[in-house]
Amino acid sequence: MTVLTDVKTRWDRVAQRLRAELGEDLYTSWFARMELEDFEQGRLIVSVPTRFLKSWIETHYVSKLHKISEAELGRFDSIHVRVRMRGGVPQRAVADEQAPHAPQPAAAAQPQPSVIAQAQAVSAAERGPQLDPHQTFETFVVGSSNQLAHAAMCRVADAAPGAAVTFNPLFIHAGSGLGKTHLLSAVAHRLKEKRPDRRVMFLTAERFMINFVMALRQRDTLAFKDQFAAVDVLLIDDFQFLQGKTMQQEFCNAFNGLVDSRRQVIVAADVPPAQLDSIDQRMRSRLMGGLVVDIEMPDLETRRRILQSRYETMQKRDQTVVIPDEVLEFIANRVTGTGRELEGALNRITAYQQFNNAAVTLDLASLVLRDMQASPDGSRIKIDDILKIVGRHFNVGRTDLLSPRRARSVVVPRQIGMYLAKKMTARSLPEIGRRFGGRDHSTVLHAVRKIEDQIKTDDKLAREVALLIRLVEQG
Known part of the structure; x- marks a missing residue:
């Protein structure tokens, strides 16, 4: 099957975007072996060497892959992920790569030595993870949106030897x-730095699953379990990606063993434990039994401090970078998203200045950041999704949101839902009104204007709405 050279070139850019957005570890784990097969008639066909990779990408990453691919290849209808064939027969890896809950019988062929060696190398590397040297407490910008999370983490990290474990587990979302x-x-x-005697393990949920699959292949799950028995502090990131009954059971065993023996567990996820729909109820209950802390979207003052911190870091690397205070203030007001987005905006302005040898002005900043507040793709977001996320966030049932009830606990979430529907979808006011219990378009317009006015003066509401936008965008 022939693929045009320019399409291959654009596909290379898709790979670069994936690497940049996901990070080196996730990209290497899930996309490094993906290849472009064909792109025609509104369908992108890609291939991977194993069924496990195919299933994982289709379950967790197909929407992101579609979005990033469209940015380089143009709009298309669908993505088809297939398992690559060798000589008309599935590769041996396809047969070997079984789901974790269905290990191969004893009579099955052993993995090839090269696979075992690779598994051992990856596992060894993850047991001693390389931390980002810049991600320390000293470089973390503290504001009202993250103050409690920062204080809790410092409390755990600075606990005196032999002190009782106070927050266990500690759950950050x-x-x-x-x-x-x-x-x-x-x-x-x-x-x-301060407690080198303590044994710390830092893993993502995805790496936990990869290591477990490798242990199954090597028929060495005992060694996999033993590594957790020797841990004093377990740090788990991206917990929402933990999938599969067997995987969750294995983590639950390790988790219970550590917590019951009063060793520290810290878990981070995109949503609170109650919203981890794919996680077993008993596990969610245990997570909620510790300290659960959220980090909200940064307010204006925190955004200013984040930008100032990032700018000072840039100047240490390159003293020719000069960004006026009014431009930093413009960015803080224009980009109302995360610290990562603020840093991205700063990088874009700096790069534009250096590549074009132009002074950084407000006009330049406005030009470079003109798309930073672009509306999300309304065609992909549904009002049903908004109703679900708003109801879950405010603990209000869907029937109440659609009902005539006028209690404030229902009216405010309903108005926020209408506001999000207007801002994040292409639906008309009458259509939104119909979807919100058959209301008139004037009711929707009133709700939209009211929320718009309130978020200008109410920082807490503004942060809450920004969080809901982020949750809706993430699906």
């Missing part, structure tokens, strides 16, 4: 880019 991983890394750095 926030949207992407709000500092969860930074705080986990900061705890690991602090413990390494």
